[in-house]
Amino acid sequence: MDHLQYLETEAIEILRETAFQFERPVLLFSGGKDSICMVHLARLAFAPNPIPFTLLHIDTGHNFTETLTFRDELVHTMGLSIEVRSVAEAMRKREIAEPKAKFPSRNAMQSFALLDAIHELNIDACIGGGRRDEDKARAKERIFSFRDQEGTWNPLSQRPEPWNMLNGRINPGENVRVFPLSNWTELDVWNYIQREQIALPSLYFAHERLCLELPDGALMAYNPYVRLESTDALVECSVRFRTIGDMTCTAAIPSRASSVEEVIAELNQSQISERGATRLDDRISEAGMEDRKRQGYF
Amino acid sequence: MRILKVFTCGNVDDGKSTLLGRLLLDSDSISVDILHQLTEQGGGVPNLALLTDGLRAERSMGITIDVAYKFFTTKHTKYILVDTPGHQEYTRNMYAGASACEVALVLIDALKPIEAQTRKHLEIMETLGITHLIVAVNKMDAVGFEQAVFLERQSEVKAVLNPQENQHLHWIPISALAGENVVKSTQAMTWYTGPSVIECLESITPPTDMLNAMPLLEIQGIYGGTAYGKLLQGTIDIKKTWHRGTQTLEIKECYVNGIPTAVAAPGDQVTLQVSDINVVERGQQWGVEAPLQCTECTVELCWMGAAMEPGTMEFILRRGTAERLARIDLPKRINPNDIQHINMSLSAPIDVLIERIVAKKERIILIDAQTNATVAAGIIKSIA
Numbered sequence: 001m002d003h004l005q006y007l008e009t010e011a012i013e014i015l016r017e018t019a020f021q022f023e024r025p026v027l028l029f030s031g032g033k034d035s036i037c038m039v040h041l042a043r044l045a046f047a048p049n050p051i052p053f054t055l056l057h058i059d060t061g062h063n064f065t066e067t068l069t070f071r072d073e074l075v076h077t078m079g080l081s082i083e084v085r086s087v088a089e090a091m092r093k094r095e096i097a098e099p100k101a102k103f104p105s106r107n108a109m110q111s112f113a114l115l116d117a118i119h120e121l122n123i124d125a126c127i128g129g130g131r132r133d134e135d136k137a138r139a140k141e142r143i144f145s146f147r148d149q150e151g152t153w154n155p156l157s158q159r160p161e162p163w164n165m166l167n168g169r170i171n172p173g174e175n176v177r178v179f180p181l182s183n184w185t186e187l188d189v190w191n192y193i194q195r196e197q198i199a200l201p202s203l204y205f206a207h208e209r210l211c212l213e214l215p216d217g218a219l220m221a222y223n224p225y226v227r228l229e230s231t232d233a234l235v236e237c238s239v240r241f242r243t244i245g246d247m248t249c250t251a252a253i254p255s256r257a258s259s260v261e262e263v264i265a266e267l268n269q270s271q272i273s274e275r276g277a278t279r280l281d282d283r284i285s286e287a288g289m290e291d292r293k294r295q296g297y298f
Numbered sequence: 299m300r301i302l303k304v305f306t307c308g309n310v311d312d313g314k315s316t317l318l319g320r321l322l323l324d325s326d327s328i329s330v331d332i333l334h335q336l337t338e339q340g341g342g343v344p345n346l347a348l349l350t351d352g353l354r355a356e357r358s359m360g361i362t363i364d365v366a367y368k369f370f371t372t373k374h375t376k377y378i379l380v381d382t383p384g385h386q387e388y389t390r391n392m393y394a395g396a397s398a399c400e401v402a403l404v405l406i407d408a409l410k411p412i413e414a415q416t417r418k419h420l421e422i423m424e425t426l427g428i429t430h431l432i433v434a435v436n437k438m439d440a441v442g443f444e445q446a447v448f449l450e451r452q453s454e455v456k457a458v459l460n461p462q463e464n465q466h467l468h469w470i471p472i473s474a475l476a477g478e479n480v481v482k483s484t485q486a487m488t489w490y491t492g493p494s495v496i497e498c499l500e501s502i503t504p505p506t507d508m509l510n511a512m513p514l515l516e517i518q519g520i521y522g523g524t525a526y527g528k529l530l531q532g533t534i535d536i537k538k539t540w541h542r543g544t545q546t547l548e549i550k551e552c553y554v555n556g557i558p559t560a561v562a563a564p565g566d567q568v569t570l571q572v573s574d575i576n577v578v579e580r581g582q583q584w585g586v587e588a589p590l591q592c593t594e595c596t597v598e599l600c601w602m603g604a605a606m607e608p609g610t611m612e613f614i615l616r617r618g619t620a621e622r623l624a625r626i627d628l629p630k631r632i633n634p635n636d637i638q639h640i641n642m643s644l645s646a647p648i649d650v651l652i653e654r655i656v657a658k659k660e661r662i663i664l665i666d667a668q669t670n671a672t673v674a675a676g677i678i679k680s681i682a
Contacts, residue, residue, distance in 0.1 A: 001300075001301070001563075001565065002299055002300065003299045003300060003301045003376040004299075005555075006301045007301075008555055009555065009565060009566065009567050012555060012567045013518075013528065013567055016518050016519065016526055016567065017518065017619075019519065019521065020518055020519035020521075020526075020580060020619070043556065044555050044556030044557075045526075045555075045556070045567070046521065046522075046526075046569075047553060047556035047569065048524070048553070048569075049521055049522035049524055050522075052521060132367045132368075132369075133368075133369055135352075136349070136350070136351075136352030136366070137352050137353065138352075139350065139352050139366045139367050139368060140352045140353055140364055140365070140366050140367075155353050155355075155364070156353070156355060156363065156364070158364065159671060159672045160390060160391065160393075160394035160602050160663075160672050160675060161394060161672075162393065162394040162397035162398070162661070162663060162675040163397045163398050163661050163675075164398055165616060165618075165661070165663050165675075167616065167663065167665055167670070167672045169614070169665060169670035170670055171670065182367070183367065183369070183378055185369050187371075188376075270329075271329060271330040272329050272330060272331050273329035273331055273332055276329060276331035276332065277331075287354050290352070290353060290354060
């Protein structure tokens, strides 16, 4: 079995275990490449029957238009069902003020909307696209990752998963986060996209875009939410996105890679990690992801 | 590209995390931004252990508590590296991390005679049936790269290792800190002419899956009138009749990973249209010959939950996708990390094959019915 076949088989087994161990699982869909791959894998896992998961999009309201267009087309052509929950709404409910920073990211606030949705829809499992290669806290997380009634992850009392035996038993109000792509790397995802010819939003490929260049060289797509200062210079350049998140916290990278093959060649040359290259908010601190996950994050 | 799953083990502070860091660093698998961070934290030289010690508690205590997964690739292999903790109190995490791996990378400290915890890890590998062992004697830099020290450690390990069938042992003197014999061949130990750790890993061929064994299928679930399962061994041939107890089943159509096919190989996730879906249930095993039914068995358990006093108790047992209640007679107190043979009787039979018991492939976990925590893992040793 070659490595992509192994990873595909492993992900399919995890998706099936989720379908057969839980009552109301959802597939968290962000419009990014990892969640698009998961939809593809879910289709293969259950074919010829339809995907037994509803998609759940936690919408920050700061999405790229291209992401939303792609999402709606995918849902339509594949006949999927989707729930969209608003982060802005969850913030209003909690009387949390909009962030005032230059790049006002609602990224960390996604946990509120997710926890509300879990409660409202009585969700017992959330399938997410997190990968262990993304971050050192994620590298420690189980495939079936238990969350208590408050949505808290306790990294020091995780359920062991010998031989990948996944224990999804929970009491009412608790839930499990499921990570079928745990053992995939960014490059595995792209090689799989190439092998399976999976369509992606155009943002992943080189295009001309008006960007704001930050002092450290990061390129932020110009967008209506950023608070421009008089000294800021906007430049038009050829860029693509390595990850797709909020417009407010996802940096673009200079690139001329316009096809999947060219992206793979570019990544093979790249010296920078995926998150390091693109996520402003992940640069905050070493334990940033662990702390956020403890509070209910994806 | 193939996949190879490797775990590191050994006593605390033998340098497991440092070795993994070194493997990643010298194979150019660490991004410059991450390397920059490690170098800052190490005060000028990269602190390799911090690459895998990903939790606050681990960094503040300076030890590995739970398993970390890291990946790197060579031209032919994608490695899944499992960094397991060395501390006695986290032995259960080592057991869980090692369980699915094909190769053990055992670290021995050149500075000290081998200790109880290393012996425990070697015992666990035997329990799990892991036959490819790379024994790396680390910190050779701290003993002047002396061959005599290497040979002394080697004989200590040999003295406690029980020979197993198909065992493959590799002995390598290394310095994870200095990068000697990890990826790059040694400059300092001219008396050693064998492979480096990475060269050794590249040469290992894990045991092949059971292609020629009697075909055996495990059912994951039923959905939309279709059976979903996993081919545990053998191949699927649509013409064959499948058996379980006195029941029989014909396969009308077979899909692997969503694609219609007439053949499937061991480990494949299959989707089946069958002659009678009403006899199929999650947890069953169907074979070209009917599997045995087991209600009484002896399991070699690794205890992962809180300590239990002797007595009779009940847990939920999972074997593959089958779930049963298991009644256990605990003859003596069992503590976390203990490995013990325990007899249990099940609320209803599970399907088993003797050849899979012999091959250590009948694996179980025990779940506490109140807390739902996984409290033990083990391997069925015999059935009544």
